[in-house]
Amino acid sequence: MKGSVPTPELNRLLHEPARLRTLVQLAAVTKADFTWLLGQTGLSRGNLSVQMSKLADAGMVTVEKRFHNNRPQTLFALTESGRQALVEYKQNMQLILDGIPE
Amino acid sequence: MKGSVPTPELNRLLHEPARLRTLVQLAAVTKADFTWLLGQTGLSRGNLSVQMSKLADAGMVTVEKRFHNNRPQTLFALTESGRQALVEYKQNMQLILDGIPE
DNA sequence: TTATCATGTTTATATCATAAACTTATTTAC
DNA sequence: GTAAATAAGTTTATGATATAAACATGATAA
Numbered sequence: 001m002k003g004s005v006p007t008p009e010l011n012r013l014l015h016e017p018a019r020l021r022t023l024v025q026l027a028a029v030t031k032a033d034f035t036w037l038l039g040q041t042g043l044s045r046g047n048l049s050v051q052m053s054k055l056a057d058a059g060m061v062t063v064e065k066r067f068h069n070n071r072p073q074t075l076f077a078l079t080e081s082g083r084q085a086l087v088e089y090k091q092n093m094q095l096i097l098d099g100i101p102e
Numbered sequence: 103m104k105g106s107v108p109t110p111e112l113n114r115l116l117h118e119p120a121r122l123r124t125l126v127q128l129a130a131v132t133k134a135d136f137t138w139l140l141g142q143t144g145l146s147r148g149n150l151s152v153q154m155s156k157l158a159d160a161g162m163v164t165v166e167k168r169f170h171n172n173r174p175q176t177l178f179a180l181t182e183s184g185r186q187a188l189v190e191y192k193q194n195m196q197l198i199l200d201g202i203p204e
Numbered sequence: 205t206t207a208t209c210a211t212g213t214t215t216a217t218a219t220c221a222t223a224a225a226c227t228t229a230t231t232t233a234c
Numbered sequence: 235g236t237a238a239a240t241a242a243g244t245t246t247a248t249g250a251t252a253t254a255a256a257c258a259t260g261a262t263a264a
Contacts, residue, residue, distance in 0.1 A: 005130050007123045007143065017117065018252075021109045024201045028107050034212070041109065047253050049213055054251095070261065072211055083203075090202045093195060099126045100192045101185075120221075136243070149222050151244055156220095172230065174242055 005099040008092040013058055014085060018043055019051050023086055026061060026078040034074040052076060060085060107201040110194040115160055116187060120145055121153050125188055128163060128180040136176040154178060162187060 014020055021041045026032055032040075038048055052074075055061045060082035064075040078086070116122055123143045128134055134142075140150055154176075157163045162184035166177040180188070 005126050005142070007126070010119050012119075015117075015119065016252075017112050017114075020198065024107050024109070024198060027202055035210090040107070044254060045212065046214085046255075049211095050252080053213090072260080074212075086202055087204050090199050090204070093199060096122065096126060097192050097195060097199075100129055100188055102189045102192070118221075137241090146223060147243065148224075148245085151242095152221075155244090174229080176243075 006095050008095055010092055010096075011085060011089050013054065013060070014089045016051075018047060019055060020089075022048070022051060022076075023055070023060065023078065023082065026076060027083065027086060031064075031075050031077045033068075034076070037076065055082070108197050110197055112194055112198075113187060113191050115156065115162070116191045118153075120149060121157060122191075124150070124153060124178075125157070125162065125180065125184065128178060129185065129188055133166075133177050133179045135170075136178070139178065157184070 014023060018041070022037055022043075025037060025040050034048065034052075037043075037052075038045065041048065043051070052061065052063070056063050056076075059079055061076045061078055064077075066073055066075070116125060120143070124139055124145075127139060127142050136150065136154075139145075139154075140147065143150065145153070154163065154165070158165050158178075161181060163178045163180055166179075168175055168177070
């Protein structure tokens with residue numbers, strides 16, 4: 001068994017850095033609106049929109065549209081299954097990282 | 103600064119799971135041949151070939167071709183800059199993971 | 205009432221991961 | 235001795251996907 005290094009599967013939906021970043025942000029708050037996420041992640045509007053749609057389609061986040069100061073506002077929140085997926089991703093990635101010396 | 107979560111850049115070359123896996127394997131040994139990596143990673147020959155070429159082009163691994171038992175054999179080894187890149191990736195990813203509760 | 209800004213969404217493109225098909229050389233079977 | 239099968243990779247074709255550019259819509263400012 002020499003040189004045996006674990007290589008668990010990584011959820012590709014979460015693995016993409018643009019989405020991983022937004023999910024980590026969402027994990028740190030109860031709710032976040034589109035514009036705030038824009039600033040935190042540095043993504044373009046188009047990119048953030050597409051990524052959030054994918055996360056919503058997969059049930060990782062909820063989407064709530066409303067008006068705030070007569071402006072449309074979109075609020076996102078991590079779902080329970082999103083939180084679970086994120087924790088699982090963390091565990092798997094941690095196993096991989098542990099195989100790297102230093 | 104409420105809700106501030108660090109989001110360092112991740113080296114996309116290393117971030118791709120197929121390549122991350124082979125690099126982690128290479129980090130655990132001094133040298134590895136193509137067929138052995140095939141078994142460890144579960145990648146197809148074509149995929150492994152492409153990924154190793156990219157890693158070689160980027161200077162992350164060295165490639166040594168020789169004959170062994172009258173068969174061609176390709177040996178790979180992590181370079182020093184490859185090792186550094188891997189450690190840096192580990193540190194950055196660790197920062198991101200630390201932002202995830204549990 | 206025209207222009208500008210704010211907030212997103214839709215599309216078009218360009219990259220890239222992956223497997224299928226191909227190459228070349230070597231044994232093994234007949 | 236030649237045809238089939240095995241070994242070790244590489245090249246290509248395609249399908250997915252990340253990303254920005256273009257678009258849409260409504261509100262405020264000039």
